[in-house]
Amino acid sequence: MEKINYRKxxxxxxxxxxxxxxxxxxxxxxxxxxxxxFLYLAIKIKLEDGGPVLYSQTRLGQGGQTFKIWKFRSMIEGADKMKKDLLEKNEIAGAMFKIKDDPRVTKIGKMMRRHSLDELPQLVNVLKGEMALIGPRPPLPEEARQYSAYDWQRLLVKPGCSGLWQVECRNEGDFDQMVQLDIKYINQRSLWLDLRLIFKTLGLLFKPTGM
Structure with a gap:
């Protein structure tokens, strides 16, 4: 397995x-x-169930530092409390959780997720310096507690809104693939690679994906 070049x-x-x-x-x-x-999505979210427009969640950034990540709310209120009842339906091996037809996702949430629009508020996290446009996705603290020493290498750099894994796999790969692609990116990252991944990410906004 490829390892991080610490000098880089x-x-x-x-x-x-x-x-x-x-x-x-x-x-x-x-x-x-x-x-x-943003205004259109906020109105649609509010009209669907009257709940909050934005959703924040604690994630781990560079060096394992915690921060609040922001998203447009794509699930019903109280979705986090329902997660423990759905763990047996997890479709991805490793320190990740994902089910294709998640019953917690709202109608507008399904549309936003197909186009990754729920992630757009993370541009605020980028402005604050908590995230970069391109980098490994920030894990939940409970996910990171399952990491091996090899997996922890992906936390050596600032997390990103998008990255090599999102572009190449459209979030469909498994946990090991994600880690390997993140480490590959960290070793090869350059301004040119970042720009290429940014443009590819923008293209994916207009190309729906599965959930």
Whole structure:
């Protein structure tokens, strides 16, 4: 299995600076351009069940630091409390949870998830410096408690809104595939690779995927 090149992770100050400037510029632009879509989704979510528009959840970022990730709410209220009753239906081996026809997902939530629109509020996390546009997805604390030392390597860098796994597998791969692709990205990351993955991610917004 491929391992992290620690010299590349700790070094490369030019890349880190350029990457942060890219994140700031594109996330600010995205928030401005998508603001009409944000309003539309907020109205649709509110009209469906009257619940809150946004949903926050504790995730682990770089170095295992906790932060609040933001999403448009795509599930019914109290969905987190229902998770323990659905664990036996988990379709992915490893430290992840996913079921194809999750009964907790709302009608508007299904549409948002097919186009990954529920993830757009994470542009705010990028502006705050908690996330990058491209990087490994941040895990839940209970998921990370199941990590091996090899798996923990994906937490050596800032988590991202999208990444190599999302682009290549459309979130359909298993946990081991995700870790391997994240480590591959960390070892190969560059401004050019980040730009390529950003453009591919934008393309996926218009190409529905399964849940």
């Amino acid at each position: 992770v700790k070094g490369r100050p030019v890349y880190r600076t350029a990457s942060r400037l890219l994140d700031l510029g594109l996330s600010s632009l995205g928030l401005a351009l998508f603001s009409p879509l």
